[in-house]
Amino acid sequence: MSHSQSIPSNKLAQKMFEQNLWWTYAIREGKEFLELSKGLLNILGRHVSLLEDIMGEYETELLRLKIAEAYKAENATSADFDMRFIASYETLKGKRSFQHQLRVLTVDNEKIIWVTCVDVSEMVALEREMVDAQGRLSLNHLYDRQKALQERNAFITSSYNKQSRFLALLSHELRSPLLGISSLVKRIRSEMEITSEVNSMLKTIAMTAEQSTYLVNDILTYSQTEYDGITLHPTEVSLPELLENVKQLTKSIASDKDLILSLVYLGEHEKVVADGVRLTQILINLIVNAIKFTQYGGVNIEISEALKERFVFKITDSGEGITPERQAKIFEPFAQLEADSGKYTANDRYLGAGLGLFVVKQLVELMGGKITVTSDVGVGTTFEFELKLKCVKNGKKHPPANNVTRLVRVNKESVDSIDSQRDILPNSQSKNKSVVNNVVDAVKVAETAVGCHRVLIADDSKINCMVLAGYLADLNCEVVEAKDGRQAWELFQQQPFDYVLLDIQMPFMDGVEVSKRIQERYEKGHAEELKGVFAITAGGDLSGFIEEDEKPESVGFDAWLVKPVNKQQIIRLLEKDYRHKVEQKVEVDSQKTDFERDQQVKRESLAVLEDVPKQFHHLVEPFLVEMNDGINELQQCNQLNDKESIKKMAHYLKGNCMLFQLSGLVSLFRNLETIQEVTLQNHASTELDEVQKEAIRFAETEKTLQNVVLNVKSLENSISISHNNDK
Structure with a gap:
């Protein structure tokens, strides 16, 4: 460009000034005045009269806050005042981000805010992309971590389920023979003539089996507490009957050591809401522990109602006592296995697993209570715990006494006893004699009515087979025994049976699989004579043996019983035809006698x-x-x-x-x-x-x-x- 054609510098400066991005803000007589450069107006493409119009749809309070801040700043008009921030505008090209530099000028004694803008949209977008990338990276890391945690939890859950299954099987393997021994000993002592020496031996065997069963229960409870696997099942229970049952279960252990076992119930209410199984386990553990460490005297169990619905349980013994050092560790698991100084003390002759008191503490706390121990060496020990148990309002009040009313079960043993005495009752009891005669005859009719069935027993324990077969033989049943599930299935296919009794855990084929196969055969019409299939197991809860969504009837079982099974339970099983629900045809025969x-x-x-x-x-x-x-x-x-x-x-x-x-x-x-x-x-x-x-x-x-x-x-x-x- 030639010199003669050049633009004057003042005009060039003016043109460049107008194309730059800036706006001013002032307040005159209470009104706002805005002025925007041509360059900014061209980018916005709209009329601007208010401060909010500059930002368009991206309007925020940011501009007003910054202007107010500048007005109040003491050094706002000085050369070193520099306020910068980024805000977004709605433009013809969409959302654009601008860096603002705000200055305060004084013209004719009037403060004017002058704001210059620089388009930094690309830089903001790049920064946002970097932030997003970092966020995605963090999210991916979080997802990976969450996935790893889920996989770990799945592994832990799987391991826990496997352990639960293993414990259920272990429970069966340990408890089944123990319960079989107890049942067989009870049968021998009640139905056979034996000498006093043999009776003493059988009594020792029964007591050993009971103690071993308690130990198995403690091991299983300890394993459950380690994985928070214990769930309480509160129901209405008769507290006096529960206490009497605990006394009956433990008195043989006390009598074997010539100890006195006394139980006093000082409460007023008979029925409470509690987990009877767990409360029984607590009391038995404490009583057995007290008997174990007592040589002379006895053990006293006292239960009282302290306040409304609060029951205090005390178990006191006259044993050798517990030192303060041992009291501090007595509720820890395996406490008895630890020797304080490498030397055995007097108590170490009772060395055991040391789980009983730990289990007691866990169960008491699970039920909302707290257990304490007080002891004097050479005098005795008292364990005390308090539980809040809801009393059943319509339940009877129980008189404070040591007598617990017991309801007699009318079974074969009691009938035999009554039958042998009914002819020698005095005349003054003729009414009672008539009652006894009627009940004896009624029970005998009931036993006769369930007889003459063909029954298949499948159990890998010879003892359990012997006990069940003995009961069934007394009921005039024809019994066929199988030593495992596979043999039971083969026998069922070859012979007709009215009832089938299946142990759950057996070699080659478990009881659940046998029951499913029997059910399939029955549904196809190949076992029309079948009246019932029963699971008889020492495992207790069936959750360890069938799937979560399954029920006993869905796998072919008509009833599920836990060992030990008594004769009365067998009679009840055989009284009913579970498979033929249709009413049988009944005809009137006028000639019947x-x-x-x-x-x-x-x-x-x-x-x-x-x-x-x-x-x-x-x-x-x-x-x-x-x-x-x-x-x-x-x-x-x-x-x-x-x-x-x-x-x-x-x-x-x-x-x-x-x-x-x-x-x-x-x-x-x-x-x-x-x-x-x-x-x-x-x-x-x-x-x-x-x-x-x-x-x-x-x-x-x-x-x-x-x-x-x-x-x-x-x-x-x-x-x-x-x-x-x-x-």
Whole structure:
């Protein structure tokens, strides 16, 4: 460009000044005045009248805050004042970020804010991208760490599940033979004539088996506490009965050392809400521990109600006491395995696993309590803990005494004992004698009714097979034994069986697999004679043997029992046909003799007091009053041919029987509910007139009511025997 054509420097400066990015802000007479350079207006592409218009949709309070800050700054007009910040504007090219440099000028005594802007959008975007990259890197690192933690947790969970499975199997392997030994010894001592010397040996064997079972339970509980695997299962329990049961379980150990074991219950309430199994385990551990370290005197158990719903448990012994040093470590696991100075003390002759008191402390704390120990060396020791137990409001108050009412189970042993004495009762007890005769006959009829079945037993423990086979032989059953699951499955395919009793953990094929195969065969119609399949195991909870979403019935089991199993449980199992739910055809034979009808009635299962859960025993007598009234009403309705009233009353009484778990009576009342429909269905193919059909319905109702009456009388008689024994 030639000199003559050059732009004047003042005009060039003016042009460059206008194209630069800047804006000014001033307040005159209370109003805001804005001025923007042409360059900035061209970028924004819109009219600007207010401060917020500069930023557009990205409006924030930032500009006003910075302007207010500049106005207040004391050195705002000095040359060294320099305020910089970044803000974003809405432009024709979208969102753009600008670095602002703010200065305060004074013109004609008026403060003017002059803001110059530099487009730094690329730099901001690069910085944001770097931040995002760093964030993604951190997130990826976090995800990787979370994934590693999840994999670790999955491994821990898998290991825990495997350990739980192992412990369940270990429990079975250890407890099954111990329980078999206890059951066999009990059977020998109760049913065979033995010398006093042999009886003493059997007593020692039984006591050793019991102590070993306690140790196994402690080991399993310790393992569960290590993995927070213990869950409490509170239910309504009778505290006096629980305490009496604890006393019965431990008194043989005390008597073996010639120690006195006393139990005093000073509470007022009978029923509380608690985990009875865990509370029993706590008390047994403390009592057995006290007996172990006591040579002379005895052990006293005292339970009292300190405050509302707060129970204090004290176990005091007259043993050799515990030194303060040992008291500090007594609740630690394996405390007995540690020798303080490498030398054995007097207590070390009782060296054991040292888990009992640790387990006690864990269980007491899990139940919301705290246990303490006080001891004087050479005098004795007291363990004390307090628990808050909710009292059942409708439960009876228990008188403060050392006597606990016991309800007698009507079983084979008690019947044999009564049967041998009923002929020598004095005349003054003729009423009681009649009651005894009725109950003895009723129980014998019940045992006879369940006999003559073919039963398959599968258990790899010879002792357990021997015990079960002995019970079944007493019931006139034909027994076939299998030593493992595979043999049981082969035998089932070759021979017909009415019932199958399966141990769970067996070689070659476990009980669950055998049950599944039997179920498949039954569903295909190849085992129509099958009436029930039962799991009988020492493992306790079935969760270790079947999948989480499975139930016993889904794998083919009709009942799940925990060893040791007694004869009464076997009788109950064999009383019921679990597989054939359809009502059997019942025909009226006018030529039947009274004897035949009587025998048919006796073949029905009979209710006795032990069928009723203990927590409902105090309600049985009013239940029977209502039951007898209901029977009278049913008989009257049948005479009046009032079928609808029969259904309603039978349905009501059935509900009561379900509450008391009287399955035989439940079945009978269910028959009464549907007796008309069943009758019509059974005789649909015959040409009967209405009079004949009503006669059939009347006869079936009468026969069912006879069975109901017999069951109710049997239950009443068993209660009478219980009351007589209590006296």
